[in-house]
Amino acid sequence: MKLATIQPTAGHALPAFDSPEWRRDFARGMRAAFSAAGTRPAYLVRALAAMRSTLGPSDLFEVAAPHQSSNGKLAKNAVATLAFTGAPDASSGRYDTCPASTAGCRALCVLSDACGYAAIERRAGGVGTIMAARARRVIALREHPVAAGAELARCIARAARMADRYDVRAVARLNVGTDLPWEQMPEIGAAFARFKVEGYAYTKRPHAVRLAMRTGGWANATRIVYSWSEDASPRLAVDYLRAGGTVAVVFAGLGIGAYADPMPRAFVIDGTAWTCIDGDATDDRTTDPPGCVVALRGKGPLATRDASRLAQANRHGFAVMPSDPRIRR
Numbered sequence: 001m002k003l004a005t006i007q008p009t010a011g012h013a014l015p016a017f018d019s020p021e022w023r024r025d026f027a028r029g030m031r032a033a034f035s036a037a038g039t040r041p042a043y044l045v046r047a048l049a050a051m052r053s054t055l056g057p058s059d060l061f062e063v064a065a066p067h068q069s070s071n072g073k074l075a076k077n078a079v080a081t082l083a084f085t086g087a088p089d090a091s092s093g094r095y096d097t098c099p100a101s102t103a104g105c106r107a108l109c110v111l112s113d114a115c116g117y118a119a120i121e122r123r124a125g126g127v128g129t130i131m132a133a134r135a136r137r138v139i140a141l142r143e144h145p146v147a148a149g150a151e152l153a154r155c156i157a158r159a160a161r162m163a164d165r166y167d168v169r170a171v172a173r174l175n176v177g178t179d180l181p182w183e184q185m186p187e188i189g190a191a192f193a194r195f196k197v198e199g200y201a202y203t204k205r206p207h208a209v210r211l212a213m214r215t216g217g218w219a220n221a222t223r224i225v226y227s228w229s230e231d232a233s234p235r236l237a238v239d240y241l242r243a244g245g246t247v248a249v250v251f252a253g254l255g256i257g258a259y260a261d262p263m264p265r266a267f268v269i270d271g272t273a274w275t276c277i278d279g280d281a282t283d284d285r286t287t288d289p290p291g292c293v294v295a296l297r298g299k300g301p302l303a304t305r306d307a308s309r310l311a312q313a314n315r316h317g318f319a320v321m322p323s324d325p326r327i328r329r
């Protein structure tokens with residue numbers, strides 16, 4: 001499979017992931033799974049087999065017990081966690097999964113093949129199995145919507161059972177490395193509500209933020225976190241914070257590990273200082289207080305305290321620099 005590396009200035013040459021037909025068929029798959037009651041209709045069995053041939057050996061979704069996720073950030077969650085991890089932006093080579101991405105976030109995306117486990121594998125001379133698996137998940141999700149919907153339904157029920165077993169809550173983050181419009185699908189909201197699963201999602205899509213603004217930062221049982229970038233709208237962010245929403249901001253140059261600087265106390269947006277919480281303590285965003293800034297520590301090239309290296313890494317202005325006057329310490 002040919003994979004495309006994220007190109008910061010490449011724009012969106014690939015077709016958009018989302019479509020009305022995809023949503024319709026995905027919802028159909030969810031309904032089929034929930035009404036199957038232990039048996040599967042023949043068409044669903046065939047659809048699942050076809051999806052498996054695209055997906056290969058990895059699972060479409062991960063359902064992890066508390067602190068057991070394969071993703072280091074999600075492993076901080078003290079709850080059962082359902083997750084979808086895909087290839088960001090154009091890196092599946094087939095679909096654009098981040099319609100509101102910016103030059104800055106594409107250059108620094110921690111789910112790109114330049115960061116994290118995928119980068120370690122590449123530097124070690126590996127053949128890109130991690131990014132290939134993320135790309136196959138995106139393609140399987142998009143091209144086998146009935147089966148993917150059925151699989152999500154099964155995993156929602158499984159997350160609920162796991163939460164019962166560990167006597168914890170269940171949460172779902174369906175956008176790890178993607179910015180897909182899950183929160184626009186009422187069928188997913190209904191399933192989350194039925195199984196007491198709380199979703200959360202970081203997004204740069206203003207449409208998702210406006211939808212959640214009407215209901216205190218939630219849309220279809222999913223907590224929507226507006227993701228700050230060089231193109232973020234301060235007006236939208238402030239309106240959202242006032243409505244009870246939350247805004248995630250990456251702060252660069254704080255270092256990492258035992259000698260890291262503390263997170264900022266507050267961040268000023270449009271003249272108002274908004275209290276920061278430490279967004280790295282857990283990935284579970286469902287219990288954050290309303291109207292706060294979720295402060296995230298810059299990782300990888302954004303962790304350094306070397307001013308010139310930091311300026312080069314953050315040349316598009318995606319993260320907030322240490323000297324930024326909007327920071328309150």
Ligand code: SF4
Nearest residue numbers: 088098105109177178
């Ligand atoms: S929108 Fe998020 S997932 Fe997509 S490229 Fe930007 S940082 Fe990565």
